[in-house]
Structures are given as structure tokens and as C-alpha cells.
Amino acid sequence: MTNNEIVAKLWNLCNVLRDDGITYQDYVTELTYILFLKMAKETGAEKNIPEEYRWDQLSSKDGIELKKYYAELLKELGENGSGKIQHIYSGASSKIDEPANLKKIITSIDDLDWYSAKEEGLGNLYEGLLEKNANEKKSGAGQYFTPRVLIDVMTELVAPQPGERCNDPACGTFGFMIAADRYVKDHTDDLFDLSESEQHFQKYEAFTGAELVHETHRLALMNAMLHDIEGEIYLCDTLSNQGKVLKNYDVVLTNPPFGTKKGGERASRDDLTFMTSNKQLNFLQHIYRSLNTDGKARAAVVLPDNVLFADNDGEKIRKDLMEKCNLHTILRLPTGIFYAQGVKTNVLFFDRGKKDKDNTKEIWIYDLRSNMPSFGKTNPLTKAHFDEFIDCYCAGHMKDRKETWSEDNPDGRWRKYTYDEIHDRDKTSLDITWIRSGEAVDDRSLAELLGEIEEKANNITNAVEELKRLIGDIEE
Numbered sequence: 001m002t003n004n005e006i007v008a009k010l011w012n013l014c015n016v017l018r019d020d021g022i023t024y025q026d027y028v029t030e031l032t033y034i035l036f037l038k039m040a041k042e043t044g045a046e047k048n049i050p051e052e053y054r055w056d057q058l059s060s061k062d063g064i065e066l067k068k069y070y071a072e073l074l075k076e077l078g079e080n081g082s083g084k085i086q087h088i089y090s091g092a093s094s095k096i097d098e099p100a101n102l103k104k105i106i107t108s109i110d111d112l113d114w115y116s117a118k119e120e121g122l123g124n125l126y127e128g129l130l131e132k133n134a135n136e137k138k139s140g141a142g143q144y145f146t147p148r149v150l151i152d153v154m155t156e157l158v159a160p161q162p163g164e165r166c167n168d169p170a171c172g173t174f175g176f177m178i179a180a181d182r183y184v185k186d187h188t189d190d191l192f193d194l195s196e197s198e199q200h201f202q203k204y205e206a207f208t209g210a211e212l213v214h215e216t217h218r219l220a221l222m223n224a225m226l227h228d229i230e231g232e233i234y235l236c237d238t239l240s241n242q243g244k245v246l247k248n249y250d251v252v253l254t255n256p257p258f259g260t261k262k263g264g265e266r267a268s269r270d271d272l273t274f275m276t277s278n279k280q281l282n283f284l285q286h287i288y289r290s291l292n293t294d295g296k297a298r299a300a301v302v303l304p305d306n307v308l309f310a311d312n313d314g315e316k317i318r319k320d321l322m323e324k325c326n327l328h329t330i331l332r333l334p335t336g337i338f339y340a341q342g343v344k345t346n347v348l349f350f351d352r353g354k355k356d357k358d359n360t361k362e363i364w365i366y367d368l369r370s371n372m373p374s375f376g377k378t379n380p381l382t383k384a385h386f387d388e389f390i391d392c393y394c395a396g397h398m399k400d401r402k403e404t405w406s407e408d409n410p411d412g413r414w415r416k417y418t419y420d421e422i423h424d425r426d427k428t429s430l431d432i433t434w435i436r437s438g439e440a441v442d443d444r445s446l447a448e449l450l451g452e453i454e455e456k457a458n459n460i461t462n463a464v465e466e467l468k469r470l471i472g473d474i475e476e
Contacts, residue, residue, distance in 0.1 A: 001112070001113035001116045001117075002116065002120065003116075003117060003120040003121075003124050003125045003128055004128065006112055006113065006116070006117055006125060006128075007125065007128035007129055007132055009108070009112065010031065010108075010109070010112075010129060011129070011132050013027075013031075013104070013105050013108055014027045016101050016104050016105065017030075017096060017101055017105075020095065020096050020097045020098055020101060021095070022095055022096065024133055025133065025215070026095050027133075028129060028130065028133045028219065029215055029218065029219070030094060030095070030096060030105070031105075031129065032088070032218060032219060032222050033074060033088075033089065033092055033094070034058075034105060034106060034109060035109065035126070035222075036085075036088060036222060037049070037053075037054065037055045037058055038055050038109050038110070038114075039122050039226065040054070040055065041054065041055040041056070042114050042117075042118060042122070043118070043122070048081075048082050048083065048085055049077070049081075049085065050076070053073045053076055053077060057069075058070065058073065058106060059106055059107075059110055062099070062103055063099050063103075064099055066099050066102060066103055066106075067096075067099040067102060070094060070102060071093070071094060074089055074092040074093060074094060075092075077089035077092070078090045078091060078092045084221055084225055084230075087217075087218070087221050087235075088218055088221050088222055088225075090214075090218075091214060092218075122226045123178070123223065123226035123227035123228075125226075126222060126223055126226050127175075127178065127223065130173045130175075130219060130223065131145075131148065135377075145172075145338070146172075146175060146176070146255045146302060147337050147380075147381050148175070149381055149382060149383050149385075149386070150302070150333070150337070150347075150381070151175050151176055151179045151253075152179055152383070153383070153386045153389075153390065154176075154253055154300040154302075154347060155176065155179040155180055155182075155183050155253060155300075156183065156390070157300065157349065157390065157393055157394075158251055158253060158298055158299070158300045158349070159183070160180045160183055160184055160206075160250075160251045160253075161184070161250075162184055162188055162191075162194055162198055162201075162202060162206075163198065163201060163206075164206065164250035164251055165205065165206060165208070165248065165249050165250050165251070166180045166206055166207050166208070166249065166250065166251040166252070166253065167207075167208050167209060167210075167246060167249045167251070167252050167254075167290065168208075168209040168210075168252070168253055168254045169209070169210050169238040169243065169246050169252070169254055169256065169283065169286060169287065169290070170210065170211070170212075170238060170254050170255070170256040170257055170283065171209030171210060171211050171220055171233065171254070172211065172216055172220065172255075173216060173219045173220050173223050174209055174220040174223045174224050174229075174233065175223075176253040176254060176255075177207040177208070177209055177224070177229065177231070177253070178223060178224070178227050178229070179253075180206075180207060180251065180253060181202070181206070181207050181227060181229055182227075184202060184206070203228060203229065203230050203231075204230045204231060205231060206231060207224075207229050207231040208231040208232045208233065208234075208246075209231075209232075209233045209234070210233070210234040210235075210236050210238045210242075210243065210246055211233065211234070211235060211236075212235075212236065212237050212238070214235065217233065217235045220233050221233055234246070237268075238283070238286060239268065239269055239279065239282050239283070239286065240268045240269060241268065241269055241270060241271075243269060243286060244269070244271060246286070246290050247289070247290045248290070248292055249290050249291055249292065249297065250291075250292055250296065250297050250298075251297070251298060251299070252287050252290060252291060252298075252299040252300075252301070253299070253300055253301075254283070254287065254299075254301055254302070255301070255302035256279065256280055256283035256284075256287075256301070256302075256303070257279055257280075257283075258279065258280055258304050258343070259279055259280075269282070269286070271289075272285050272286070272289075273285065273316075273320065274313045274316050274317050274320070275313075276313040276314075276317075278306070278310065278313070278314070280303050280304060280306075280307050281307060281310065281313060281314055281317050283301075284301065284303065284307060284317060284321065284348075285317055285320075287299055287301055288320075288321055288324055288325050288350065288352060291325075291352035292352065293352055293353070293354055293355075294354065295351075295352075295353065295354045296351075297351065297352040298349070298350065298351045298352070299348075299349070299350055299351075299352075300347055300348070300349050301347065301348050302333075302345055302346070302347055303345065303346055303347075303348055304343060304344060304345050304346075305344040305345070305346065305431060307346075307348075308330075308346065308429060308430040308431040309427060309429045309430070309431040310427075311427045314427075315427045315428050318428050318430060319423075319428055321350065321360075322359070322360035322419065322422070323356060323357050323358065323359060323360070324352065324353060324356050324357075324359060325350040325351060325352050325353060325359050325360065326350060326351045326353060326359045326360050326361070327348060327349075327350040327360045327363055328349060328350065328351065328360070328362070328363060328364060329347075329348075329349040329350075329363070329364050329365075329366070329393060330346055330347070330348055330349075330363060330364075330365045330366070330430060331346060331347040331349070331365075331366050331368060331389060332346050332365065332366065332367045332368055332369045332370075332433070333345045333346055333347065333368060333369060334368055334369050334372045334373075334375055334381065334385075335369065335375075336374055336375040336376055337375050337381050344369070349393075360419050361418070361419055362416050362417065362418050362419060363416070363417050363419070363422060363430070364392075364414065364415070364416050364417075365414075365415055365416075365417065365430075365432055366389045366392060366393075366413055366414050367413045367414075367415075367433055367434075367435055368385070368386070368389060368413065369433075370413075370433055370435035371435060388413070388414075389413075389414075392414050413435070415432075415434060417432065
């Protein structure tokens, strides 16, 4: 049984919990509580779990006894557990009301092909569950979920190295740092090329993050642990004074939350130069301030369009960024890759300068948005869509960007703008497009389009049937 098959089987268990009113997000949290104990047993890592709260004890219980024992287990591990265990179970409580449902989940997990799961990697299994949750629109978890392919592309281009301190100040379930860890391992023969002290650094210090939401922080801890990462993941608001501890990094990879502070409040950080209620502008300030000034620190950040053209503080922050950093590349991302409709995003790539002035000389912009196909379930974003951008980006870092692309191919996706050209634009706007807009290209096959139409038709039919049922209930 492959990891994908195991993930599908675990996900289908969610149907068991519908009568208990469990949401998809609640389900992943419940699974985390139970999977942790099973995975600890399978990997021989139960030593930090009290004997009376290990997997064998949980799986031996049934009925009301199981429900009471499970509640006691969550409370005990959350209050008296050690290290990461306490963090994962902190404040934990179960929303599963029916003991038979709880027993079914435990039994089903026990019956899985754990040999295959361990062969493919328990971390990969857990990541599959997190991605499944994000891909389920009803969960709400995927509204700004960063597609795996985009995480991998950003990580590949930033290229974290052994010995570098990497951070995600809005880490979610820790996906960027998992990718950064995987990148380093892939380029160091799974760390075997490193000395013992270097391997220790990679495990305990190299990858860190911060997450504001308690439930998501719990998932991040579990994800990191299953990937053998023991770096600090703070439960804190990066835009409050708690975020001051996040500094002196070599690499930042992140997709910070969009929107404004509640009630239009300004960030409560007292060390940001430009105080604004716009979260992403505040995160951008935090990020470039958190980088080392040795000339090697760098970042790749997903940000919405308004960061590129917002006036007042927005313009000041863009100018400050271009002074302190070399903002060398902007990737205009396609629409439709996030579930929140109409969200238009970009990736900003920049390097922190040794000094605070005159670091940006020119900015290359790649437009992967204009005249692109419509992306979604039937036409997912793939690595192939980024191939030309990656080639251009790498050529640019070898000081060999082909300027003739912008001169001889006016509809090409890749262009350079000097700092002076940007500075002379209204509001120092970085929101630039030059491709002549036509009808959006849609290269989906007929079968894919028919499948999408059929899916929508089924949804309408189901809605009609539900409406008929409700009318029948009212008439009765």
C-alpha cells in the first residue's frame, strides 16, 4: 500500500465523524493526537510517553471506558508531557462524542500497512494528510495554502545551504522549512557529507518558524518531528513584540497571511519603521529586517498585488526594501492557484545588502499570469509551468540574462527595469505588465472540461435533491 493509498484511507475515516459534527480541520487535529501515539510505537520512540498513555493502552480500550481514558490521556500529556509532546497536546480536547466512532478510527489506524508507511516516510504520510486537508475546500485550510510545486520552486532557487539559519515567520504547518530541509539533505547525501556537529546544527538549529494559530502550530510541531527536525517553532504573533526574537537569518521562505489587522489596528511591533494595518506590508518589513547583513542573506516571499502598488506607507516600504535589499526578481503568479477567488499574488526574491542604501540596481519581472490557462483541480499547476522562469532566473544569477528578450520579443514574459525607471513610476509602483491581454488561454483537454462540467452538474443535482428533502420536511 502506497502513502497516497494510506492517506486516502485515513481521509475516508472522516465520514465516520460527520454525525459528531466534526469539521475537516477538527478531523486532522484528532488524527494528529491519535497518529502521534501510533507513530511513536512504530518508530520505537515511546520512551518519552508514560507507559499508561501509550498506543497499546489506547487500542485496548472500548466503549465509555475508551472515551474517558482518551480524555484523560489528552489532558495528562498536555499538562505533564515532556518537551514537544506537551506542546503537541497542549490544550488538547476531543470533539468525538460517540465512543464507537473513536474506536473505529483507532482500529482502522492500527490495521494500516505501517511497514509501507515507514518505507515511504512517516513525514511524507503526514504531509499528504495536511495537503489533503488543504485541497478540501470545505475545510477552509486551503484558502491561502501554498501549492507544493511553488514551495519547491522557491526553495530550489533560494537554495539553502548547510550551516545556514532558515526561518518562516508565518509557518503554517511548516511546509517551507520541510522543503528547505529536504533540499539540504538532497544536496549532502542525506547529511552524511556533514560532520557530526554540522548534522546536529541541521537538526536542532537550521530550521525555525512562528505560527499564531494554536491548532496549526500543533500540526507544524508534528510535521517537523516526523521529518526529524527539532528547531524552534514559536507559538506567537510575529507582528507583535514577540516577533523580535526572529532575527539574524540567512534564508527566509514564507507566504504570510493577507489582509488587515482586526478593526484596522496597526501592528503592535514597536520596532517597525512604518506602522500600518496591512499585514503583508508589516510582514515584508519584518522579513527584510530579520535577514543577516553579511551580503549573503536572501528571501523569497509570496505577497499579493497590493504590496506592489499600495500608496503612502506602501510606497515608503517598497523604497525602503529596495534601499536595504537587492530586489532582483518578481514573479507574477497565475490566478486560481489559491482557493480564495480573485487573489492575485507574486513572489518577491531579494538579497539583504551589507549596507542600508543603494542595493537595488535593476529588477527583473517574469509574468506567469497574463494569457495563462485557468488552473484548478482538473488543470493543476506543475513544475513544467515554471521551467522557463527557472532557466531565466538561473541565467540571471550567472550574470547572463538575455536582455534581447525584452527588446526583440515585446510579448515575452521576462523583462528588466532599472531602479530609476521604477523610481519614476507613480507611487514607485512595481505592478507592471506589458503583455498584450487576449482571452485567457485554456489548454485543458475536452475530457477535462467535460469532467468539470459533469462535476458542477452533479453538485447542482445534489443541491436540488437536498432542497426537495428540506421542502418535504417542512410540509410534514
